[in-house]
Amino acid sequence: MLKVAALVSRDGTLLQALIDGCKVGEIQAEIALVICNANSDRPLQRAAQAGISAIVIRHQDYPDRETFERELHRCLQEHGIDFVCLIQFNRLLTPWFVEQWRDRLINCHPSLLPAFKGWYTCSRALNAGVKFAGCTVHFVRPPMDEGPIIIQAVVPVLLEDTPATLRGRILKVEKRCFAQALQWIAAGRVRIENERVFVEGVDAPSQVLLNPCAE
Amino acid sequence: MLKVAALVSRDGTLLQALIDGCKVGEIQAEIALVICNANSDRPLQRAAQAGISAIVIRHQDYPDRETFERELHRCLQEHGIDFVCLIQFNRLLTPWFVEQWRDRLINCHPSLLPAFKGWYTCSRALNAGVKFAGCTVHFVRPPMDEGPIIIQAVVPVLLEDTPATLRGRILKVEKRCFAQALQWIAAGRVRIENERVFVEGVDAPSQVLLNPCAE
Numbered sequence: 001m002l003k004v005a006a007l008v009s010r011d012g013t014l015l016q017a018l019i020d021g022c023k024v025g026e027i028q029a030e031i032a033l034v035i036c037n038a039n040s041d042r043p044l045q046r047a048a049q050a051g052i053s054a055i056v057i058r059h060q061d062y063p064d065r066e067t068f069e070r071e072l073h074r075c076l077q078e079h080g081i082d083f084v085c086l087i088q089f090n091r092l093l094t095p096w097f098v099e100q101w102r103d104r105l106i107n108c109h110p111s112l113l114p115a116f117k118g119w120y121t122c123s124r125a126l127n128a129g130v131k132f133a134g135c136t137v138h139f140v141r142p143p144m145d146e147g148p149i150i151i152q153a154v155v156p157v158l159l160e161d162t163p164a165t166l167r168g169r170i171l172k173v174e175k176r177c178f179a180q181a182l183q184w185i186a187a188g189r190v191r192i193e194n195e196r197v198f199v200e201g202v203d204a205p206s207q208v209l210l211n212p213c214a215e
Numbered sequence: 216m217l218k219v220a221a222l223v224s225r226d227g228t229l230l231q232a233l234i235d236g237c238k239v240g241e242i243q244a245e246i247a248l249v250i251c252n253a254n255s256d257r258p259l260q261r262a263a264q265a266g267i268s269a270i271v272i273r274h275q276d277y278p279d280r281e282t283f284e285r286e287l288h289r290c291l292q293e294h295g296i297d298f299v300c301l302i303q304f305n306r307l308l309t310p311w312f313v314e315q316w317r318d319r320l321i322n323c324h325p326s327l328l329p330a331f332k333g334w335y336t337c338s339r340a341l342n343a344g345v346k347f348a349g350c351t352v353h354f355v356r357p358p359m360d361e362g363p364i365i366i367q368a369v370v371p372v373l374l375e376d377t378p379a380t381l382r383g384r385i386l387k388v389e390k391r392c393f394a395q396a397l398q399w400i401a402a403g404r405v406r407i408e409n410e411r412v413f414v415e416g417v418d419a420p421s422q423v424l425l426n427p428c429a430e
Binding site for chain 1 (some may be wrong): 328372430
């Protein structure tokens with residue numbers, strides 16, 4: 001069974017969704033380690049409740065990114081981790097770390113990449129007046145929010161949306177997409193060729209969506 | 216009835232779709248003038264077949280953008296045009312022209328803006344490995360491919376897509392979106408507030424789409 005580590009910065013129900021998915025067997029992987037880089041109790045509580053090892057490695061306690069990351073890497077190796085999931089993890093990782101975990105490191109970003117890389121994606125999407133938003137689960141490469149895309153989900157933006165309501169709608173599909181991507185990986189169905197992702201035996205949707213709906 | 220001019224650079228079935236939509240009354244507007252800025256016979260033939268005035272104003276025949284645009288503007292006024300549609304029009308318009316036609320000038324771009332502004336959107340989308348593409352109909356503002364969004368459509372990207380197959384799939388929704396946007400405008404149902412578009416009495420879709428489909 002794939003031994004997975006979750007790198008988190010703060011509480012997120014996304015972590016809980018992955019823990020639950022593994023527990024009930026929807027994701028045939030083991031979340032074996034939770035590493036938190038900030039003083040955030042909730043992820044540690046979630047790990048403890050699920051009987052998962054949890055460690056705090058605060059980046060502020062290290063003189064530079066690389067020292068911090070070497071400690072991360074050492075911990076991951078010590079726990080026999082095969083695969084790493086960034087779950088609302090707020091540090092940009094150096095090329096050194098990313099290369100150590102090349103093709104074994106995924107991230108979920110709350111936008112339809114390549115649109116709205118970086119922070120405050122929902123506010124920026126609303127300010128841009130886009131009619132669709134979404135999320136992207138991708139393998140990590142050194143540039144922020146880049147890398148081969150495994151799955152994306154599209155959600156409509158509603159006229160009455162605030163950043164919070166849009167964020168909530170996206171979070172729901174993030175949970176589905178992250179769990180699905182991890183399950184495909186755990187089942188050995190994902191391969192990367194020329195930096196594009198192929199998943200064995202899956203289909204694309206046949207629908208189109210218009211927003212506002214055409215009449 | 217709203218008197219509409221179409222500015223085109225080359226043949227497009229998009230122009231035909233608008234002409235047909237007006238003819239059958241799906242769009243309650245009149246395409247009163249087709250202006251082509253290049254030596255392209257097909258749009259002129261389409262106009263002639265529909266009994267629409269057509270003019271060639273080649274940008275190469277003018278010393279600079281502004282002189283070219285003053286001639287465009289003069290023609291539009293001479294024909295009593297209320298509203299201008301850019302239909303695969305390949306010239307960036309100056310702020311002067313855009314301001315003359317502010318909120319009376321729309322464009323359709325074959326991407327989910329703000330992603331993939333500019334040219335070769337389908338090749339670039341495929342190279343980026345995105346799972347969704349689409350189109351955007353928006354009011355024109357001076358920066359290229361920016362401005363308040365009226366409607367967007369999302370289509371899935373398929374693994375076997377080439378730029379041509381993806382372009383074809385997007386073109387289908389461009390026809391629907393452009394016709395729908397123009398009809399809403401013709402019916403007086405569109406207003407812009409703080410650079411966001413509101414269409415009276417329309418809904419957003421309730422679905423979400425995942426690509427690949429979750430299992």
